Amino acid sequence: MNLSFFDQFTSPCLLGIPLILLSMLFPALLLPTPDNRWITNRFATLQLWFSHLITKQLMTPLNKAGHKWALILTSLMMFLLLINLLGLLPYTFTPTTQLSMNMALAFPLWLATLLTGLRNQPSASLGHLLPEGTPTPLIPALIMIETTSLLIRPLALGVRLTANLTAGHLLIQLISTATTALLPLIPAVSLLTASILLLLTLLEVAVAMIQAYVFVLLLSLYLQENI
Amino acid sequence: MPQLNPNPWFFIMLMSWLTYSLIIQPKILSLTPTNTPSNKTSTTTKATSWAWPWT
Numbered sequence: 073m074n075l076s077f078f079d080q081f082t083s084p085c086l087l088g089i090p091l092i093l094l095s096m097l098f099p100a101l102l103l104p105t106p107d108n109r110w111i112t113n114r115f116a117t118l119q120l121w122f123s124h125l126i127t128k129q130l131m132t133p134l135n136k137a138g139h140k141w142a143l144i145l146t147s148l149m150m151f152l153l154l155i156n157l158l159g160l161l162p163y164t165f166t167p168t169t170q171l172s173m174n175m176a177l178a179f180p181l182w183l184a185t186l187l188t189g190l191r192n193q194p195s196a197s198l199g200h201l202l203p204e205g206t207p208t209p210l211i212p213a214l215i216m217i218e219t220t221s222l223l224i225r226p227l228a229l230g231v232r233l234t235a236n237l238t239a240g241h242l243l244i245q246l247i248s249t250a251t252t253a254l255l256p257l258i259p260a261v262s263l264l265t266a267s268i269l270l271l272l273t274l275l276e277v278a279v280a281m282i283q284a285y286v287f288v289l290l291l292s293l294y295l296q297e298n299i
Numbered sequence: 300m301p302q303l304n305p306n307p308w309f310f311i312m313l314m315s316w317l318t319y320s321l322i323i324q325p326k327i328l329s330l331t332p333t334n335t336p337s338n339k340t341s342t343t344t345k346a347t348s349w350a351w352p353w354t
Contacts, residue, residue, distance in 0.1 A: 082301035083311065090310055096318045103326045110333065120330050147327040151319055167315065171302045176312035177319070234302065 077245055081169050081238060095165045096173075099154035123150065130292050138299045141292070148177070149288040156237060156280035160273065169241060171234045178229035181291050186222075189298025197298050229290060236283045240276040247272060 084091040106116045127146045131139055152168060159166025167173050189197030201218040202211060247269045254262035 078300055082304070083307045085307075090307060090314075092307070092311055093314050093318075096314055097322065100318070100322045100326060103323070105326060105329055106331075120332070123327060123330050124332060143324060143328055147319065147324045150327060151323045167311070169302065170307075170311055172308040172311040173315045176315050180316075238302070 077242055077249075080241060080245060083170060084165055092165065092167050092170070095158075095167045096155070098158060099151060102154055102158075103150065126150070130288065133296055134292065135299065138292075138295055141295055141299075144181070145288050145292055148181075148291070149284060152233070152284035152287055153281060156284050157277065159237065159241070160276055160280060166237055166241065168233055169238045171230060174230035174233045175226070178233075178287070178291075179226040182226040182229060182294060185291065185294040185298050188295070192299070200297050225290075225294065229287060233283050233287050236279055240272075240279055243272055244269070244276060 103119065104116055106112050106120070111117065123146055126149050127142050130145050130149070131142055134141070155166060155168050158164055159168070186197070201215050201222065203214070203218070206214050247265060251262050251265040251269055254265060
């Protein structure tokens with residue numbers, strides 16, 4: 073059967089066993105469980121330093137009650153970061169290109185922030201639907217606009233991650249196909265395309281890290297409004 | 300677009316939450332900090348001027 077460029081995103085299945093589980097479980101292998109010694113090895117120290125860097129960065133703008141979310145946000149960040157980066161290796165599958173996974177993570181977490189706000193401080197949470205200093209005639213329209221923007225947040229969160237990673241992987245496949253196809257015809261242009269591919273791969277590494285960070289950062293921002 | 304195939308959607312959703320909550324979270328939880336977190340801001344010490352003791 074002829075494959076199209078989108079077929080790299082079909083959830084891999086071998087003899088009826090979905091292999092996406094392997095891609096999701098693999099990042100856990102890259103996070104060593106530390107010993108109960110104070111100092112273990114360089115890798116564990118680096119892991120500790122990095123996770124604390126992330127936690128401090130995410131928790132600084134939050135109040136005390138928001139610090140309960142530290143584990144959720146930090147582990148989500150590590151999970152997405154590792155999945156995105158591992159997907160850039162050849163012959164790997166990136167689960168975060170699947171809309172199902174990103175929506176599964178985005179929707180409940182966004183809903184959790186919303187319900188936390190509505191439950192603990194309902195008028196303050198609803199007050200976010202009307203920015204301060206709005207001219208009176210604009211109030212009804214602006215409330216509807218803000219409600220729409222609130223309700224579209226989980227969709228945007230999930231689709232942003234999916235689209236960024238899917239587009240990146242598609243571009244990599246397209247340009248590498250071009251490089252291979254041009255090699256017997258015009259080797260010079262093929263070399264140029266190969267250098268473009270190198271630059272694109274570097275960009276994709278950056279995008280992988282940034283998109284994971286943006287996902288978690290936006291969730292923490294939604295939390296800030298509601299906690 | 301194969302991502303829109305509804306067949307593995309429930310499995311992927313379920314597995315992603317199970318992996319995230321049962322495997323990743325305990326691993327991150329086990330990373331104990333070596334400094335206890337405190338809310339105190341560090342006070343800067345005032346630098347006293349000193350002269351090179353030229354002998």
